[in-house]
Amino acid sequence: MSKRPFSYKLNIFVFLLPALILFVGVLIAPIILSGYYSLTEWNGLKTPVFIGLENYRELFTSKSINIMRALKNAMLLALLSTFIQLPFALWLALKLSKKPRGERVFLSVYFMPVLISTVVIGQLWLKIYNPDYGVLNLLLRSLGLGNLAPVKGWLGDKKTALWAAFVPILWQYVGYHMLLMYAGIKGVPPELNEAAMLDGCTEGQVNRYIIIPYIRPILRVSVIFAVTGSLKSFDLIYVLTNGGPNHATEVPSTLMINLLFLRNRYGMGSAIAVMLIILCFVFAVLINAVFKEEKGR
Amino acid sequence: MKKFLAILLAALMVLSVAALAEEQITLQLWSIATESDSSHQAYVDAIAAFEADHPNIKIEHNATENEAYKTKIKAAMSSGEDLPDIFFTWGMGFLKDFVDAGRVVCLDDYYPAYADELPQAMATNVTYDGKMYGVPYTMSLVTLYANMDLLAQVGYDHIPTTYEEMQACCEALKAADIIPFGVSGKELWCLSEYVEPLVIKSVGGDALKAMYNGEESWNNEAVVAAIAAFQEMVEKEYFDPSAASLGNDEVKNNFIAGKYAFYQNGSWNNADIGSKAEFAVQAGTFPTLNAELSPYQMIGGPNNTLAVTESCEHKEEAIEAAFYLARFFSDADYKSGANLPCWAADPDAEVSDLVKSAADMAAKAESMVLFGDNFLSADAANTYLDYIGQAYAMDITPEEYVEGLDADLH
Amino acid sequence: MSQKRNTYRAPDVKPPLTAGRVAVYVILVLWALISIFPVYWMLTFSLKNNAEIFGENVIGLPKYWVWENYTRALNTGNMPRYFMNSVIVAVATILITLAASVMATYAITRLQWKGAKSMNKFFMLGLTIPIHASIVPLYTTLARLKMLNSYFALIIPYSAFSLAMGILISIGFMGDIPYDLDEAAFLDGCGVWGTFGRVIAPLMMPAVATVGIYTFLQCWNELMFANTFISKDSLKTLPVGVQALSGQYTTDWGPIGAALSLATVPTLLVYVFLSKQIQDSFIAGAVKG
Numbered sequence: 001m002s003k004r005p006f007s008y009k010l011n012i013f014v015f016l017l018p019a020l021i022l023f024v025g026v027l028i029a030p031i032i033l034s035g036y037y038s039l040t041e042w043n044g045l046k047t048p049v050f051i052g053l054e055n056y057r058e059l060f061t062s063k064s065i066n067i068m069r070a071l072k073n074a075m076l077l078a079l080l081s082t083f084i085q086l087p088f089a090l091w092l093a094l095k096l097s098k099k100p101r102g103e104r105v106f107l108s109v110y111f112m113p114v115l116i117s118t119v120v121i122g123q124l125w126l127k128i129y130n131p132d133y134g135v136l137n138l139l140l141r142s143l144g145l146g147n148l149a150p151v152k153g154w155l156g157d158k159k160t161a162l163w164a165a166f167v168p169i170l171w172q173y174v175g176y177h178m179l180l181m182y183a184g185i186k187g188v189p190p191e192l193n194e195a196a197m198l199d200g201c202t203e204g205q206v207n208r209y210i211i212i213p214y215i216r217p218i219l220r221v222s223v224i225f226a227v228t229g230s231l232k233s234f235d236l237i238y239v240l241t242n243g244g245p246n247h248a249t250e251v252p253s254t255l256m257i258n259l260l261f262l263r264n265r266y267g268m269g270s271a272i273a274v275m276l277i278i279l280c281f282v283f284a285v286l287i288n289a290v291f292k293e294e295k296g297r
Numbered sequence: 298m299k300k301f302l303a304i305l306l307a308a309l310m311v312l313s314v315a316a317l318a319e320e321q322i323t324l325q326l327w328s329i330a331t332e333s334d335s336s337h338q339a340y341v342d343a344i345a346a347f348e349a350d351h352p353n354i355k356i357e358h359n360a361t362e363n364e365a366y367k368t369k370i371k372a373a374m375s376s377g378e379d380l381p382d383i384f385f386t387w388g389m390g391f392l393k394d395f396v397d398a399g400r401v402v403c404l405d406d407y408y409p410a411y412a413d414e415l416p417q418a419m420a421t422n423v424t425y426d427g428k429m430y431g432v433p434y435t436m437s438l439v440t441l442y443a444n445m446d447l448l449a450q451v452g453y454d455h456i457p458t459t460y461e462e463m464q465a466c467c468e469a470l471k472a473a474d475i476i477p478f479g480v481s482g483k484e485l486w487c488l489s490e491y492v493e494p495l496v497i498k499s500v501g502g503d504a505l506k507a508m509y510n511g512e513e514s515w516n517n518e519a520v521v522a523a524i525a526a527f528q529e530m531v532e533k534e535y536f537d538p539s540a541a542s543l544g545n546d547e548v549k550n551n552f553i554a555g556k557y558a559f560y561q562n563g564s565w566n567n568a569d570i571g572s573k574a575e576f577a578v579q580a581g582t583f584p585t586l587n588a589e590l591s592p593y594q595m596i597g598g599p600n601n602t603l604a605v606t607e608s609c610e611h612k613e614e615a616i617e618a619a620f621y622l623a624r625f626f627s628d629a630d631y632k633s634g635a636n637l638p639c640w641a642a643d644p645d646a647e648v649s650d651l652v653k654s655a656a657d658m659a660a661k662a663e664s665m666v667l668f669g670d671n672f673l674s675a676d677a678a679n680t681y682l683d684y685i686g687q688a689y690a691m692d693i694t695p696e697e698y699v700e701g702l703d704a705d706l707h
Numbered sequence: 708m709s710q711k712r713n714t715y716r717a718p719d720v721k722p723p724l725t726a727g728r729v730a731v732y733v734i735l736v737l738w739a740l741i742s743i744f745p746v747y748w749m750l751t752f753s754l755k756n757n758a759e760i761f762g763e764n765v766i767g768l769p770k771y772w773v774w775e776n777y778t779r780a781l782n783t784g785n786m787p788r789y790f791m792n793s794v795i796v797a798v799a800t801i802l803i804t805l806a807a808s809v810m811a812t813y814a815i816t817r818l819q820w821k822g823a824k825s826m827n828k829f830f831m832l833g834l835t836i837p838i839h840a841s842i843v844p845l846y847t848t849l850a851r852l853k854m855l856n857s858y859f860a861l862i863i864p865y866s867a868f869s870l871a872m873g874i875l876i877s878i879g880f881m882g883d884i885p886y887d888l889d890e891a892a893f894l895d896g897c898g899v900w901g902t903f904g905r906v907i908a909p910l911m912m913p914a915v916a917t918v919g920i921y922t923f924l925q926c927w928n929e930l931m932f933a934n935t936f937i938s939k940d941s942l943k944t945l946p947v948g949v950q951a952l953s954g955q956y957t958t959d960w961g962p963i964g965a966a967l968s969l970a971t972v973p974t975l976l977v978y979v980f981l982s983k984q985i986q987d988s989f990i991a992g993a994v995k996g
Contacts, residue, residue, distance in 0.1 A: 015810045015813055016814045016815075018806060019811035019870055022803075023833060026841070026867030026868070027867055027868070030843075031836065033843075034843070037844075044371060044374070045375055045400070064680060064683065092738065095731055100735060106739055107982075108978070109742050109743050111982075112975065115924065118930065119946040119949050120967045132539065133760065138765050152539055152540070152541040153541060153542025155541075156482065156542030228834065232839075234837075234839060238930070253837060256839065256840075261367065264675040265676055276837050277836055280834075359938055365934050365951075372843070372846045379853070379856070
C-alpha cells in the first residue's frame with residue numbers, strides 16, 4: 001500500500017465529490033455570501049451598499065434589536081438542556097439499561113416525541129397552554145391551584161413565556177439523547193460490569209466509574225448537539241410565541257428571521273447568521289476541548 | 298398540380314397564422330386569497346370570467362397564507378427570478394420597496410382608459426413620485442363592531458358617541474362581567490387597530506400623516522393623551538385579560554361567539570361577522586378624544602392592490618388582466634360584504650347593514666390615514682409596532698412612546 | 708446479549724423489590740405518561756366535539772365519535788398530497804445523504820492521504836451552521852437555477868444540512884470495522900471500489916439506519932425552507948399544510964386535531980413496526996464502539 005498511483009488520488013476525489021458538491025454549494029458558498037451581505041446595507045432589492053462592520057456595531061449596541069436578550073435566552077436554554085435535560089436522559093438510559101419490566105415499551109414511548117413534526121408539537125402545546133381551555137389550566141384548577149395560572153396565559157405573560165416555550169423543546173428531545181446514551185450503555189462490555197459487581201461495587205459506583213466514562217464519546221456528541229441546538233433553536237419558538245410577548249422569548253434565530261423578512265434588513269439579518277455560526281463553532285470546539293482534557297486526566 | 302400546391306401552401310400559411318394568433322398565453326397570479334380567505338371565491342369567479350372573455354389567456358392563480366406570502370413575494374422580488382406576472386400587494390410602504398427596485402410596471406399609460414370607473418383619489422396609496430404602479434380594488438377602514446345584545450344588557454341601545462360615555466359603558470360592562478374589548482396582544486397590528494383611531498381622533502389626520510412622513514414630531518400633547526387613554530383602557534382591564542396569548546382569528550371568533558361587547562378591526566371582517574354572529578351587530582367608529590374633532594377621522598383607505606411585474610413577458614395582457622380582475626374583485630367583495638370598493642360601485646347592489654354602515658363612514662370621513670404598518674417602510678413599521686406592543690405591556694410611558702418614535706422611526 | 712449470559716447474572720434477573728426500585732419505576736412510568744400524553748390527547752380530541760374538548764370531557768375517550776372532523780380536515784387542505792410530498796422528499800434526501808456521507812467517510816477514514824483530518828474538520832463545520840442562515844443566498848441561487856418549486860429545492864438543501872451529522876455518525880461506525888478486512892480485501896485483489904462495495908458498505912448497514920433516522924427527522928419536520936422555496940400547492944410538504952390548516956380552524960379544535968393526527972399517525976405506525984430495528988441499529992453500532 002505504499003505506492004500512491006494517480007488513480008488512487010482520483011478515487012479519493014471521486015469518493016469525496018458528492019459530499020463536497022453538496023457541502024460547498026449549499027452550505028459554504030451561501031455562508032460566504034451571507035458574510036458579505038453582513039457587511040452591507042441591503043433591503044433585499046436594491047444593490048447592497050458596503051458599510052464595513054457597521055451592522056455588527058449596531059447589532060451589539062442597538063436597544064431595539066437587543067441581541068443580548070436573545071443570546072441570554074439561548075444560553076439559558078443551552079444550560080437547561082445540558083444540566084437538566086441531558087442528566088435526566090442519562091438517568092433514564094441508565095435505569096432502562098437495567099432491564100426493568102417493559103424496557104422496550106419505555107424506550108419506544110420516550111423516543112416517540114422526537115418523531116413528531118415540530119409544527120404538530122407546537123400546535124399541541126399551544127393548546128395545552130391555552131388560557132381558557134388548555135389542559136394545563138384545567139389540571140391546575142382541578143387541583144385547586146387555578147390561581148397559579150397567569151391571567152394572560154402561560155405564553156402571553158412575560159414572566160412565564162420563556163419557561164413555557166422551553167418546556168416543549170426540552171421535553172421533545174429527552175428521548176433522543178436517552179436513546180443515544182442507552183445505545184452507548186448497551187455497548188459497555190458486560191464483563192466490565194460483572195467484574196465490578198463481583199468486586200462489590202454498588203450500582204451507583206458502576207455507573208459512575210465504568211459506564212459513564214465508557215460512553216464519554218456519546219456524551220460529547222449529546223452535549224454538542226444540545227448546546228448548538230439551543231443556540232440555533234427556532235421552529236418550536238416560532239410556532240409557540242414567535243419571540244413574543246414583547247420579545248421576551250426572542251432567540252437569535254427568531255430575531256434573524258424577523259430582521260430578514262419583516263424588516264427587510266438582509267444585511268443585519270446576515271450579521272446575526274454569521275454571529276450564530278461563529279458562536280456554534282466556538283462552543284463545539286470548547287466542548288470538544290473539555291471532553292479531551294477530562295480524558296487526559 | 299402547381300395550383301394545387303399553391304393552394305395547399307396558402308392554406309398551410311393561413312393555418313399557421315391562425316395558430317399564432319391563437320397562441321395560448323399563461324399569466325401567473327400570486328395572491329393571499331387562500332381557500333379560507335373571504336376573497337377566495339371572488340378570485341375564482343373573476344379568473345373564470347376573464348378567461349371566458351379572453352380564450353387565449355389562461356391565469357394560473359397561486360394563493361399563499363398572508364404572513365408566508367410576505368416572505369415569498371419579498372424573496373422573489375429580491376432575486377428577481379421566478380416572479381409572477383400579476384401579484385397582490387398592499388399600498389404605500391409595502392409596494393414602494395418593489396417600485397424602488399424597478400420591479401413594477403408603471404401604469405400611467407393605461408390608467409386613463411379606466412379613469413371613469415376608478416377615481417384618481419383611490420390611487421394615492423399606490424402612487425409614487427406622481428406615477429401610478431398598482432390597481433387598487435378594495436379599501437378598508439378600522440371599524441368598531443358592537444354586540445348590541447350585550448350592550449342592551451347594560452342599558453345601551455347605541456354605540457357610545459363620546460369618550461366619557463364609552464368609559465361609562467365599559468365600566469357597566471365590567472360590572473356585569475362582560476369583557477368590553479377583544480384584541481389580540483400576540484399580533485401587534487391588532488393593537489394598532491385600537492391605538493391608531495385613538496391617535497387620529499386626538500391629533501387629526503393631517504398631523505398623523507405628517508408624523509408618519511417624519512415631517513412632524515410625535516412629541517405632541519395630543520399623541521401623549523391618546524397613548525395615555527390607551528394605557529388607561531389596558532389598566533382598567535377593558536381588554537380581554539388573556540389577549541396576550543390569543544391570535545386575531547381566535548379573538549374574532551370569540552367576538553362572534555358573544556364573548557366581547559366590542560371588537561375593533563378592519564372592515565374586511567364585515568362579511569364574516571355579519572354572516573356568523575347570532576346577535577344584533579352594529580358597525581361604528583370609536584368616539585373622538587378631542588372634542589373639536591369630528592369622530593370621522595378614519596384609519597384605513599384603499600389598500601388591496603394588484604400590480605404587474607416589470608419582468609412580465611406579456612405586459613399588455615397582464616395589465617389588462619390586472620385592471621379587469623381588480624374591477625371584478627371590487628364589485629364582488631362589495632356585494633359579498635368582504636370589503637369596500639375602490640371602483641365605482643353598483644348603486645343598486647343589495648348589501649348588508651354592516652357594509653352600508655362602513656360605506657357610510659367612508660363617505661363621511663373627514664380624513665383617512667392608512668394603517669401605520671402599511672404606511673411606513675417595513676423596518677420602520679416593525680419598530681413602530683414594537684412601541685405599540687411596549688405601550689400595551691405598560692413597559693413604557695406615553696412620553697417614552699413619543700420620544701422613542703421620534704428617535705427610532707426615521 | 709444472549710439469554711444464556713443472563714443466567715450467570717443472578718442479581719440482575721431477580722432484583723430485590725426495594726422502595727428505591729419502586730420509586731424509580733414510578734418515575735419511569737410517569738415520564739412515559741408525560742411523553743405520550745400530548746399524542747393521546749391529540750388523538751382523542753380529534754374525535755370530539757367542542758363541548759367535550761372545552762370542558763365536559765377533556766381527557767377521557769370521546770363519547771360521540773366525531774369522524775366528521777377528519778372529513779373536514781381532509782377536505783380543507785390537500786393532506787394526502789402533502790403527505791406524499793413529504794415522503795418523496797424524505798426518501799430522496801435520505802438516499803442522497805447516505806450515499807454522500809458513507810462515500811466521504813470512506814475517503815476520510817480508510818483511504819490514506821494527507822488532508823483527511825482537515826477534510827473531516829471541514830465537514831464538521833456543518834454541524835454548527837444554523838439551517839436558516841443560508842436562506843437568502845439559497846433562495847437566490849435556486850431561483851437562478853430555475854429550481855424553485857421542485858422537489859429538488861428541498862431535497863438538495865436538506866441533504867446538505869444532514870451531511871455533517873451523517874459523516875459524524877458514519878465515522879463512528881466505520882472506525883469499528885477492523886482494518887484487517889480492508890487489507891484482506893486488497894490482498895484478494897479488490898480495488899478501492901471493490902473493498903468499499905463488497906466489504907465496507909455491507910458492514911455499514913447499522914450506520915445506514917442511524918443516519919437514515921437522523922436525516923428523516925431533519926427533513927420531516929422542517930418548516931422554514933418548505934414554506935419559502937415551495938409555493939405550488941401540489942408540492943407543499945406536511946408541516947406547511949398543517950400549519951396553514953391550524954390557522955383556519957382556530958376555535959374549532961376537532962378538525963385541527965384531525966389534521967395533526969393525520970400528519971402524525973402514519974409516522975407513528977411506521978415507528979411501531981420498525982422501532983425494534985431502529986433501536987437495535989443504534990444499539991448494534993454502540994456495542995462495537
